Amino acid sequence: MKELNELNIPEDLGYTEDHEWAQQTGETIKIGVSDYAQDQLGDIVFAELPAVGDTFNKGDEFGTLESVKAVSELYIPMSGEIVAINEELDDAPELVNEDPYKNWMIEIKPSATEEYDQLLSASAYMDLLKG
Amino acid sequence: MRYLPHTQEDITAMLQVTGNKSLEDLFSGIPESCRMTNDWQLPEPKTEWELNDHMQAIAQTMKVDQNFKVLIGAGSYHHHIPETVKALMSRSEFLTAYTPYQPEMAQGTLQGIFEYQTLTARLLGMDVVNASMYDGASALAEALLMGLRIGKKKTKVAVSAAIHPHYRATAAAYLCPTEFELIELPYLEDGRTDLSGLSDLEDVAAVALQSPNFFGVIEDLTGAGQVIHDQQALFITCFSEPLAYGLLKKPGDCGADIVCGEGQSFGLSRSFGGPGLGMFGCKQPFTRNLPGRLVGETTDLDGKRGYVLTLATREQHIRREKATSNICSNQGICAMTAGMYMASLGGTGLRELSRLNYDKTQYLKNALVARGARLFFEAPTFNEFVVEFPQDFQPAHQRLLEQNIVAGLELGGLYPKLKGRYLFGITETTSRQDMDKVADEVQS
Amino acid sequence: MKNRVGTSGLILDEPLLWEKGKKGRKGMSIPHSDVPSSPLDEELIGAPVDFPDLSEVDVVRHYTRLSQWNFGVDSGMYPLGSCTMKYNPKINEKQAATPQFAAAHPMLDDQYSQGVLQIMYELQNHLADITGLDAVSLQPAAGAHGELTGMLIFNAYHQGHHSKRTKILIPDTAHGTNPASAALCGYRSIPVKSNENGMLDASDVSELMDEETAGIMITNPNTLGLFEGQVRQIAEIVHAKGGLVYGDGANMNAVLGVADMKKCGVDVLHLNLHKTFSTPHGGGGPGAGPVCVTKELEPFLPVPRAYKDGDLYRLELDRKESIGRVHGFHGNFGVLVRAYSYILSMGAEGLLRASQLAVLNANYIREQLKDVFHLPYPQPCMHECVFSDQLQKDYKVTTLDMAKRLIDYGFHPPTIYFPLIVHGAIMIEPTETECKEDIDQFIATMKEIAREAREEPDKVRNAPQLSKVRRLDEVHAARCPCLIGTCTPPEQ
Structure with missing residues (x-):
């Protein structure tokens, strides 16, 4: 497992205490898990994602990531409707291990854009990890 | 007890290592109020030979034993086991x-x-x-x-x-x-x-x-x-x-x-x-x-x-x-x-055995119908079927029991509407002679 | 190390069944037909099933070779914590195969099946005696099945009292089956934290227990191998709020003849006959998980149950308040015969002695290894002891590595990474049927592995080396599941 100083926590994203990230891309938000989350889980073998059109409230479980011997629930950082899922993960869930930021999971159309500002900044998230 | 390998010497040596005075002492963490004080009604331990005798005596009380032809499936089937x-x-x-x-x-x-x-x-x-x-x-x-x-x-x-x-x-x-x-x-x-x-x-x-x-x-x-x-x-x-x-x-x-x-x-x-x-x-x-x-x-x-x-x-x-x-x-x-x-049967054997179960069952079906019984359901069947007899079958069922044959399961207990009808189950273990005996009883 | 048991030998390889054989071979005798062939509607007939055709010798060699890749209790010490891998007496196999019992059809009238009913009746009574409880159902086919039966009884009991309960208390040391069984009955699990001594505190239970909680599920001794000393107080708290106490009897092997489950306040308890009562595990099953209850809960037990009516043994088929059936017939009857045979062979004295020696063996190991491996809960244990890999962390050697290294030395590894509250847990349950010499050998081996972890860590990380296969790629197995044999052509 990585030491804290080996983790990659990009500056331009918003984070949650449950180790998801969110990135604003025009009208929509892309969502994935942090480097810390993928490292803790180890080799990811399966990603269970919602269907396009599903709607969620902030904090709802929207899917799961599985390693061989653990399951991690995914909680949505912002309310909204799913407009796209990353279908590449169907066949290659290990992409999340390779680059957890390039390989997002869902894209949503947010119903409350102000929720973005409530997310943790990279430095606040890092502080959280340091405990 | 032969399953317990410890000699008294072993026990003493091991208790010394664990720091306990006795075997009972190992359980000091269990409160008195939780202790077993009832006397168990278990019989004295049996040797291998006494156990064999005991189990044989119980086995002998099985009125329907392995020598019976049980022409019932109903979820439990008698097939040859290699x-x-x-x-x-x-x-x-x-x-x-x-x-x-x-x-x-x-x-x-x-x-x-x-x-x-x-x-x-x-x-x-x-x-x-x-x-x-x-x-x-x-x-x-x-x-x-x-x-x-x-x-x-x-x-x-x-x-x-x-x-x-x-x-x-x-x-x-x-x-x-x-x-x-x-x-x-x-x-x-x-x-x-x-x-x-x-x-x-x-x-x-x-x-x-x-x-x-x-x-x-x-x-x-x-x-x-x-x-x-x-x-x-x-x-x-x-x-x-x-x-x-x-x-x-x-x-x-x-x-x-x-x-x-x-x-x-x-x-x-x-x-x-x-x-x-x-x-x-x-x-x-x-x-x-x-x-x-x-x-x-x-x-x-x-x-x-x-x-x-x-x-x-x-x-x-x-x-x-x-x-x-x-x-x-x-x-x-x-x-x-x-x-x-499944490996022993193979694909070829599976088809052959399955067909044999079907053919044997059809034989009994036809033999019963020829003697006046009626198939209660008309749709095709595999190795079980329900039949209705022209008269009460219970006496014939009893007579067949005396010939070591259990001739079907009366369905009233499971389906009240089907009272008096019998469910038969036939496999490769049922001989033509036994099926003929059943059919003969219907006629008489 | 001198005299190690694990060594290399000639292992014969064997392909998959369908990679051998030839169309037209037959591996078993099929009776000649003595009846005419009957027509069958072509519409109903299926395509031939694609089974390989093998000869009898093909089949015998195949499975004999496979068996040689396996390790069982008969091969050597199998200290798998929580699983009670004690010796499975041969005489029990013979009794279960008694022709009259093996041929018994489950749908005949009671009068024709007296022998099998007698065994059920007597076993019910023996198990009631042994646990201190009042009534027993033999129907559940395994421990988790017994838990489900227990939860169905909880549900029926509360419904009978017009009490809607939605939650259940489950300690953090519990087996995963506990919350899963409770969930099947719609109960939400409320975790109860164990204290710094690895045990439940009555005060914690008192805080969580309310009138929306159906009760508590307690494994006692718990999965740390410790007897829950406050179980009676906890039971009183739960009962006072109208709840019930479920006892997970997976660890009963520690307390036969010592603890009375009714006095502990338990209302429903399951036993694992394949643990405590010596029936073989069969590479995963069958087990048997009889459920024992207090008089008050007897009406809810599954039907049918055996009872005695004068000189006749009978099955009670209907009871108004019963939860109904949980099995097609009478549970795993063949397993019941083995347990009955075991109880009669051991007698009361033998069962008590078995528990005493199981606890002695575990404490002996705990005492001898406590300086070599981290012992998170240092007090004396019951039938099993739980270590961790904390002292080996600095050498980057994990519990998994050490477990795999035990294989090279000819031991089955202990249970690892359970209970979850111990990080890197190593859970050792020697059982009473291991002799002192073998236990000494195991202890010496564990010490040797600790030394290797320190001085030659790669040896441990690359273990096992002597087994038929080395560590397997579980990530690949889960990412690209190949669950039936068609996905990859056989390698040449």
Whole structure:
């Protein structure tokens, strides 16, 4: 497992205490898990994602990531409707291990854009990890 | 006691290491108020020979013993079991191993179960088969729960009244504390399930049919599958006699999404109803909703082929309350045995044995009809059927018992409307002479 | 190390069944037909099933070779914590195969099946005696099945009292089956934290227990191998709020003849006959999980149950308040016969002695290894002791590595990474049937592995080396599941 100083926590994203990230891309938000989350889980073998059109409230479980011997629930950082899922993960869930930021999971159309500002900044998230 | 290896010297030496004065002292953490003070009513310990005598004496009280021809199936079938299967399943390397959590020490169990999964999948026409459930009845209950999981917000499941009554009772017990509704579909005059009421029902997650059903009747699975799928419900089929699929169409080829049933016929004795095994399979899209263990193929560090338990994140030891089932122990050695039996039969032998069961059953059917009995259901059957006699059959049943034949199961206890009708089960173990004896009694 | 048991030998390879054989072979005798062939509607006939055709010798060699890749209790020490891998007496196998019992059909009238009913009746009574409880159902086919039965009884009991309960208390040391079984009955698990001594505190239970909680599920001794000393107080708290106490009897092997489950306040308890009562595990099953209850809960037990009516043994088929059936027939009857045979062989004295020696063996190991491996809960244990890999962390050697290294030395590894509250847990349950010499050998081996972890860590990380296969790629198995044998052509 990585030491804290080996983790990659990009500056331009918003984070949650449950180790998801969110990135604003025009009208929509892309969502994935942090480097810390993928490292803790180890080799990811399966990603269970919602269907396009599903709607969620902030904090709802929207899917799961599985390693061989653990399951991690995914909680949505912002309310909204799913407009796209990353279908590449169907066949290659290990992409999340390779680059957890390039390989997002869902894209949503947010119903409350102000929720973005409530997310943790990279430095606040890092502080959280340091405990 | 010969299973306990400790000498007094060992005990003294070990107590010295643990720092205890006596064996009793090891239990000082147990409060007095929790202590066992009752005198047990257990008999004095028996030597091996005394135990043999005791068990023999009990065995002698079995009025219907192994010398009887029991012409009843009803979920428990008498088939010949090859000596090879008995010998191989008794190998203690298989028998005394635990669940294969350490695959390097359990490749025998793992490859054997992988082979069982594969042969069973081929038999049933399924894409995936698990490493077994407890029995046919609990497998049906689990299949219905699986249907409800896949059906997400749907709240009902329907089962045919021609499914084994004990299987339906088990499903009802499993579903009792839930909000889900279990609906029973009646059977038609020909013995098949009446699906006409299905279109009036909403929110049905899954519909289950047994084929051959409890009456031995072969259901029109293909037709049923279309009706059920038109209702956007999953199609579950179950069985108590897997040998039927050596001759009949595989449920998977008829559109079944989930198939479950009892596998006792494949190399296991009746043993008063257990242990048998719940066979359980599904089509590929539903794999992650399957209950129970799965063995998968992989490679080791040197690239050598090997087998492991896999997709374990569905199971209770990882997902706890969110698991697909609470099952942990399955019927491991019974699944191995079923694999051994299927391997011994082979494709050619399976078809031959299955055909023989069918032909023998038809022989008794025809012989009874020729003597004035009536087949209660007209639809084709496999190795069981329901018959109605021109007069009370009970006296003939008694006379046949005196000739060491149990001539069918009277159905009034299970289906009050079928009082006085008998369910017969015939296998390759039933001789023509015995069937003639039964037919002769009808005439007299 | 001198005299190690694990060594290399000739292992014969064996392909998959369908990679051998030839169409037209037959591995078993099929009777000649003595009846005419009957027509069957072509519409109903299926395509031939694609089973390989093998000869009898093909089948015998195949499974004999497979068996040689396996390790069982008959092969050697199998200290798998929580699983009670004690010796499975051969005489029990013989009794279960008694022709009259093996041929017993489950749907005949009671009068024709007296022998099997007598065994059920007597076993019910013996198990009631042994646990201190009042009534028993033999129907559940395994421990988790017994738990489900227990939860169905909880549900029926509360419904009978017109009390809607939605939650259940489950300690953090519980087996995963507990919350999964409770969930099947719609109960939401409320975790109860164990205290710094690894045990439940009555005050914690008192805080969580309310009138919406159906009760508590307690494994006692718990999965740390410790007897829950406050179990009676806890039971009183739960009962006072109208709840029930479920006892997970997976660890009964520690307390036979010592603890009375009724006095502990337990209302429903399951036993694992395949653990405590010596029936073989069969590479995963079958087990048997009889459920024992108090008089008050007897009406809810599954039907049928055996009872005695004058000189006749009978099955009670209907009881108004029963939860119904949980099995097609009478549970795993063949397993029941083995347990009955075991109880009669052991007698009361033998069962008590078995528990005493199981606890002695575990404490002996705990005492001898406590300086070599981290012992998170240092007090004396019952039938099993739980260590961790904390002292080996600095050498980057894990519990998994050490477990795999034990294989090379000829031991089955202990249970690892359970209970979850111990990080890197190593859970050792020797059972009473291991002799002092073998236990000494095991202890010496564990010490040797600790030394290797320190001085030659690669040896441990690359273990096992002597087994038929080395570590297997579980990630690949889960990412690209190959669950039936068609996905990859056999390698040449």
